[in-house]
Amino acid sequence: MTIGERIKKRRKELGLSVDELSEKLGKNRATVYRYESNDIEKLPTTVLEPLAKVLNVSPAYLMGWVEPTKTNIIKYPSEEDVNKAISEDEPLLVLISFDGKTAIMSHIDEAVEHHVLLMNVGYKDTDIDKFFRIVLDKSGADWTFVCPPDYKNIPFKDKRIEAFYKDGFTVISDFLHSIGYLVGINIPKRYRRHLNVLGDDSNL
Incomplete structure (x- = not known):
């Protein structure tokens, strides 16, 4: 797949017209058509970075240096609704399975709580302990850090929480990168108490 094909594919995934994309980039529609048809093959970083930001992917994805996500992403209530929320930088509820193979996304107003979102897509509410949970926008990802017993x-609480912490950062970071969110992961203060069993967590 060429750069132009990836640009066009991603624009369509987000439900953006050529006119909408050109407006967001501050370019005319003919220029966007030239990007998509590969008339301009070598895009400078001054074009590539804003383009990746608008399309909510990494520049590396547009260049073809990284593969698109292998995660099965469920968008509730529809792909169109979630893509619209992404393009408008609305906050999202996201659940990512511990193995990183499944992710569930929704506008925060659509589901309100992670367990509600889970049930809305056909899971049992008790399955909540099989997912990492985040609230996401382009300013960052807040991780609801609750390690299942x-x-x-793992029988030892400190080792269990340490594994959950390390696994979570890996799986969440990989998912965020795969969908073009190059943002930090924050554990809100109310959940940091779970890290107290580790003592000084600065070396994690």
Whole structure:
């Protein structure tokens, strides 16, 4: 797939017209058509970075240096609604399975709580302990850090929380990067108490 094909594919995934994309970029529609038809093959970073930002992907994805996500992403109530929320930088509720193979996304107003979102897409509310949970926008990802007592069947609480912490940062970071969110992960203060068993967590 060429750069132009990736640009066009992503624009359509977000439900953007050529006119809407050109307006967001401050370019005319003919220029966007030239990007998509590969008339301009070598895009400078001054074009590539704003383009990636508007399309909510990484520049590396547009260049073809990284593969698109292999995660099965469920968008509730529809792909169109979630893509619109993404393009308008509305806050999203996101659940990512511990193995990173499934993610569920929704505008925060659509589901309100992670367990409600889970049930809305056909899971049981008790499945909540099989997912990392975040609230996401382009300013960052807030991680609802709650380690299940049976996580990986690790009997020692400190080792269990340490594994959850490390696994979560890896899986969440990979997912965020795959959808073009190059943002930090924050554990809100109310959930940081779970890290107290680790003592000084600066070396994690």
